[in-house]
Amino acid sequence: MTEATDPTDSDNLPLQEPRLWRDGQWTARVIKNEEDDGWAVEMTRHGDPEPALVGPWTMGRDKKNPKPLDGPAFSTLVKTAAEVIRRHEQQLHATLNKSVTVTAQSGQRIRVSLAIVPDEDSPSATLAAHDDADDSELASVNVSPAFRLTASSATAWIESGYARPR
Secondary structure (H helix, E strand, O other), X not given: OOHHHOHHHHOOOOEEEOOEEEOOOEEEEEEEOOXXXXXXEEEEEOOOOOOOEEEEEOEOOOOOOEOOOOHHHHXXXXXXXXXXXXXXXXXXXXXXXXXXEEEOOOOOEXXXXXXXXXXXXXXXXXXXXXXXXXOOEEEEEEEOOOOOOOHHHHHHHHHOXXXXXX
């Protein structure tokens, strides 16, 4: 196969067609809307297996064909799709990383965090305690990814002398 016909190279080249726009990172494709007689646009980040965004697309003047993609529309779609991905990543981070700050019996403020590492075969999690004043680590143990971090479970862990929770 010659370089000019290698699809992996040409799939990322900039392109501006009425129903397909592509830049160095994104591809916008106008598609038939499967749920009605209208049109939809899908935004896919290069390298991602699925579109980050699929939304309705405007009909053209003939009320039959889609309105052609253009520069301003493409820019707006890129911003919207990037925001969708950013929110998804924030949500995932919040799901996998939790923390609570509690006051130990000694009066010391301690931040306890749970960091989950998702893995289909062997998920894991780490429970860590940090002094809230200087962020120094007080303890760290491996726990089940199903461990529920709450103020009471954090306090119980601290009061146990940081023994591994069961």
